[in-house]
Amino acid sequence: MRKKKFSTETVNKMQIKLPAISVNEGMARAAVAAFCASLDPAALEIADIKCAVSEAVTNCIVHAYKNTSGVIYITVSLLKGRAVKIEIRDRGCGIPDIKQARMPLFTTDREDERSGMGFTVMESFCDKVSVRSKVGVGTTVTLYKQFVDRDT
Amino acid sequence: MSAAKDKKPGYDSEFMGCYLKIKLRGEIDHHSASSVRASIDSEIYQKRPRGLIMDMSAVNFMDSSGLGLIMGRYSVMNELGGEVIVTDPNPAIERIMTLAGMERLIKIQHTKQEFVRSAPKVKGRRSGAQTKKVKNTSEKG
Numbered sequence: 315m316r317k318k319k320f321s322t323e324t325v326n327k328m329q330i331k332l333p334a335i336s337v338n339e340g341m342a343r344a345a346v347a348a349f350c351a352s353l354d355p356a357a358l359e360i361a362d363i364k365c366a367v368s369e370a371v372t373n374c375i376v377h378a379y380k381n382t383s384g385v386i387y388i389t390v391s392l393l394k395g396r397a398v399k400i401e402i403r404d405r406g407c408g409i410p411d412i413k414q415a416r417m418p419l420f421t422t423d424r425e426d427e428r429s430g431m432g433f434t435v436m437e438s439f440c441d442k443v444s445v446r447s448k449v450g451v452g453t454t455v456t457l458y459k460q461f462v463d464r465d466t
Numbered sequence: 467m468s469a470a471k472d473k474k475p476g477y478d479s480e481f482m483g484c485y486l487k488i489k490l491r492g493e494i495d496h497h498s499a500s501s502v503r504a505s506i507d508s509e510i511y512q513k514r515p516r517g518l519i520m521d522m523s524a525v526n527f528m529d530s531s532g533l534g535l536i537m538g539r540y541s542v543m544n545e546l547g548g549e550v551i552v553t554d555p556n557p558a559i560e561r562i563m564t565l566a567g568m569e570r571l572i573k574i575q576h577t578k579q580e581f582v583r584s585a586p587k588v589k590g591r592r593s594g595a596q597t598k599k600v601k602n603t604s605e606k607g
Contacts, residue, residue: 336495336497337497339495339496339497340493340495340497343495343527358558361527364527365529365558368527368529372495372496372529372530376496427499427503427531427537428534429531429534429537431530431565432530434565435530435562435565438565
């Protein structure tokens with residue numbers, strides 16, 4: 315596993331709050347992608363970001379709030395050196411076993427045809443994923459992505 | 467028997483011989499997958515096709531909910547003794563399918579080039595007019 319260090323210096327920041335309803339999955343993707351566009355990422359890099367954000371937001375709706383009402387808090391920080399940090403936070407039920415939740419194909423929701431690939435997708439499409447959670451309090455998923463300099 | 471095209475929210479369906487072709491549109495995420503799942507299953511059980519073709523040529527985004535949608539349809543078709551073929555996924559979609567190891571169970575085909583060569587000319591006059599335009603604009607040395 316590659317260990318990459320990301321700058322802590324924030325060049326720009328966006329914070330949005332969205333109701334945890336499935337129709338907002340597309341809105342979350344579009345908002346994050348639009349904000350990251352100022353770093354001029356490649357098409358596939360933006361596709362990676364959109365997919366990872368979609369997974370995290372879907373987890374908030376399906377698992378954290380279990381399709382009841384709630385709010386999803388998304389903070390996008392553009393970091394020095396053409397990198398991005400995206401935090402997706404909820405105040406939902408929390409994850410009892412984070413290690414288990416991150417295992418490929420693991421899902422607690424069999425009825426809705428969940429593939430159990432959410433965290434695997436996030437980890438494949440981002441350079442770093444960190445998860446903090448407390449049962450009964452909520453979860454924060456932080457995604458880091460380094461945009462590659464296309465001149466090299 | 468002519469293939470009838472039905473337009474439903476989120477996808478078009480076409481029954482061609484023994485195959486049911488579902489052309490999905492736009493973005494496939496948890497929201498859209500939930501809305502089309504029951505409808506697609508209803509068509510499968512009604513028409514009992516030998517195979518289900520999921521045409522992804524008009525899909526510009528898919529996350530793991532789309533993987534769940536495809537795998538769910540695979541389970542249904544498997545129950546009926548049929549197969550699932552996914553056609554024309556874009557590179558990002560094909561990548562997520564490969565990440566899930568889906569190519570071991572489901573055929574992924576890129577058919578667009580074949581369709582261009584073999585597609586019948588339905589509106590012959592229009593194609594003729596287009597051909598003429600190409601001839602007029604070509605430069606002569």
